[in-house]
Amino acid sequence: xxxxxxxxxxxxxxxxxxxxxxxxxxxxxxxxxxxxxxxxxxxxxxxxxxxxxxxxxxxxxxxxxxxxxxxxxxxxxxxxxxxxxxxxxxxxxxxxxxxxxxxx
Numbered sequence: 453x454x455x456x457x458x459x460x461x462x463x464x465x466x467x468x469x470x471x472x473x474x475x476x477x478x479x480x481x482x483x484x485x486x487x488x489x490x491x492x493x494x495x496x497x498x499x500x501x502x503x504x505x506x507x508x509x510x511x512x513x514x515x516x517x518x519x520x521x522x523x524x525x526x527x528x529x530x531x532x533x534x535x536x537x538x539x540x541x542x543x544x545x546x547x548x549x550x551x552x553x554x555x556x
Contacts, residue, residue, distance in 0.1 A: 472486060500518055
């Protein structure tokens, strides 16, 4: 069962940042891809976490939970389906993967 409304909208920029972050890229790399500062990327992700109601989770689990919630709600494409094996492997062990790669 999902928390909150079935479809909580994200801003277009939040969708872009969350989609880029879903690949497992460090926040600095996500920011570089989108041509924004690391701080702006972190702020956009934080807003997405609030809208997707995952802020109650430990920090090392928020990004993966936000990606899962956004995919479930049809807000972003499934990175495990659209990406290569490295993303699928990372999805198997969310907590360890995100703790090692999330630098927000």
